[in-house]
Amino acid sequence: MRPAASHAMRAGLASAWNYVGRVLGLGWTLALVHGLGIGSYGQYAVAVSIAAIVNAAVDNAFHVRSLRIDDDRYERERAGRVIVAAALGAIGSVCVTQCFVLGFAGMIAAGEMLFNTWKSRFLRRGRPDVAMRADAARQTSSILLGLVGLYAVPDSTLAVAGTLYALPYLVVAALCVRFVAGRRPAVPDRLPEFLLLTSEALAAAVYTQGDVVLVGWIAGETAAGYYSLAVVAALAISTIGQNYANTYLEKMRAAAGHHSSGPRFRDTLRAGALTGLSMAVVGAGLLVWGGADATGTIALVLSVFVASRTVNFVLITLLIVQRRDGLRVRATVTAAVVKSAVLLVVIGPLGGIGAAVVSTICELILVFVYHRAVFGPRTPPHRLPQPERTHR
Numbered sequence: 001m002r003p004a005a006s007h008a009m010r011a012g013l014a015s016a017w018n019y020v021g022r023v024l025g026l027g028w029t030l031a032l033v034h035g036l037g038i039g040s041y042g043q044y045a046v047a048v049s050i051a052a053i054v055n056a057a058v059d060n061a062f063h064v065r066s067l068r069i070d071d072d073r074y075e076r077e078r079a080g081r082v083i084v085a086a087a088l089g090a091i092g093s094v095c096v097t098q099c100f101v102l103g104f105a106g107m108i109a110a111g112e113m114l115f116n117t118w119k120s121r122f123l124r125r126g127r128p129d130v131a132m133r134a135d136a137a138r139q140t141s142s143i144l145l146g147l148v149g150l151y152a153v154p155d156s157t158l159a160v161a162g163t164l165y166a167l168p169y170l171v172v173a174a175l176c177v178r179f180v181a182g183r184r185p186a187v188p189d190r191l192p193e194f195l196l197l198t199s200e201a202l203a204a205a206v207y208t209q210g211d212v213v214l215v216g217w218i219a220g221e222t223a224a225g226y227y228s229l230a231v232v233a234a235l236a237i238s239t240i241g242q243n244y245a246n247t248y249l250e251k252m253r254a255a256a257g258h259h260s261s262g263p264r265f266r267d268t269l270r271a272g273a274l275t276g277l278s279m280a281v282v283g284a285g286l287l288v289w290g291g292a293d294a295t296g297t298i299a300l301v302l303s304v305f306v307a308s309r310t311v312n313f314v315l316i317t318l319l320i321v322q323r324r325d326g327l328r329v330r331a332t333v334t335a336a337v338v339k340s341a342v343l344l345v346v347i348g349p350l351g352g353i354g355a356a357v358v359s360t361i362c363e364l365i366l367v368f369v370y371h372r373a374v375f376g377p378r379t380p381p382h383r384l385p386q387p388e389r390t391h392r
Contacts (some may be wrong), residue, residue: 006262008271010129014243017132021139022236028143032161035150040158043101047162050105051112053205058084059113060201061188066120068253068321074124075179076186079116082176083185089173096159104162111169114176124253128246131353141168193325200329207336207362208235211343211355218347223294229353230298232334233282234306237275241310244271245317257321259374268314276307294352301356308363315370324373331369335362 032041062081066074092106115138119131121278150156188194212231215226248262255261263271283299286292319328339362346354 010127010247011244011271013129013242014132014246015240017136018239018243019236020136021132024136024139024143028146031143031147031150032158035156036158036161038293043158044104044162047101047104048108049207050101051108054088054105054109055112056201056205057198058088059108059116061117061194061197063116063120064197064200064320064325065188067123067249067317068224068257068323073186074120074292076183076332077188078120078188079180079183080185080187081112081117082179084187084347085117086173088113091167096163100159100162104166107166107169111166111172114169114172115181117209121220123246123249126247126250128243129311132243138168138172139228140165177191193215196325196329197369200325200332203332204335207332207339210336210340211359214340215347215355216348217252218344219351223351226292226294227355229292229295229362230283230302230356234279234300234302237279237282238306238309238313239315240275241268244268244310245314249317249321252318252321257318257323259318262314262318268311271314272310276303277312279303279306298352298356301353301360305356305360305363308360308367310369312363312370313366315374318374319370323363331366335366338362 024159025367028136029041032044035381059081062077064086066081067076069077089107089110092103092108092110095101096103115135119134122128126388142165145167146161149161149164153160160316188197212224212228215227231286244263251261262268266350280300280303283301285297286296286299288294339358343355344357350357
């Protein structure tokens with residue numbers, strides 16, 4: 001099999017497992033609403049949202065560095081990552097009896113951090129397909145246990161179902177214990193870098209999710225619902241670009257992120273065209289089916305966003321390995337601020353369609369910025385990575 005085909009196959013498998021997880025998550029959502037009511041689901045949704053924010057703030061620096069640092073430093077930071085996650089999980093376990101939302105959020109944030117730690121070794125080897133398969137297996141086991149809590153336990157509550165849902169993370173924790181034994185744990189020891197990577201994660205969350213909030217605030221819940229459906233589909237399809245980039249991580253790390261170590265740019269453009277076409281088919285299908293014309297129209301507009309975001313995932317991965325964090329953070333923060341400001345003006349008269357146009361234009365601008373950074377005249381020269389100083 002040609003190398004390019006091998007990378008494409010691994011990216012396709014990873015994305016397929018990713019979509020399996022999303023479908024299972026939708027089924028779990030429906031089960032929670034059916035079994036406990038919309039109010040309990042609202043508590044669960046808030047807890048999961050808080051967990052995502054906490055995880056982004058605490059784990060992003062570990063995640064980004066795990067993709068690019070040398071093996072010795074990686075193993076030490078992996079041990080430190082396990083200890084930090086365990087401490088966070090312990091705090092969540094103590095808090096859950098007093099406030100379920102905050103306690104459960106801490107438990108889920110810790111569980112995801114541990115699972116990301118376990119999966120990181122596969123991502124370093126360019127095997128997102130293996131990582132995503134494990135992710136789907138974990139989610140399946142969590143949902144099955146959660147369903148037992150919902151329907152097999154008399155007078156079940158959200159606390160019971162949620163606790164059973166979180167149990168598989170204990171298995172993950174047990175698997176991660178061996179990463180600590182015999183190693184001197186370390187954490188990202190440069191505070192500016194840690195703050196930079198944390199701000200990147202938070203800005204990215206605002207950039208990708210803030211438009212849904214603003215559409216709901218300005219245009220109403222119905223408009224937000226139609227828009228959110230299209231955005232969820234767009235983000236899901238564009239993750240193919242992230243998985244595709246991850247299959248090259250081992251090569252990128254060996255070449256310090258030089259663009260020659262990633263996929264050929266024309267192959268990246270082909271991947272973008274494929275995902276964009278897939279999103280366009282979704283939009284056209286909704287329009288032909290009828291009943292959701294607003295979502296279908298928005299999906300058609302976002303097809304260009306999907307193509308652009310697929311390309312950006314590859315470029316961003318190269319920049320991560322090149323350690324050009326400042327450039328990425330400046331671009332993400334600027335895009336999030338400008339996009340939010342323009343949306344405040346556009347959503348009123350144009351609704352979700354206007355938001356989709358603004359999102360697409362911002363993503364296209366980022367393609368230009370990141371492409372110039374990777375392929376432009378100031379691209380760092382091709383060189384082997386220099387090992388980071390290890391503090392003994």
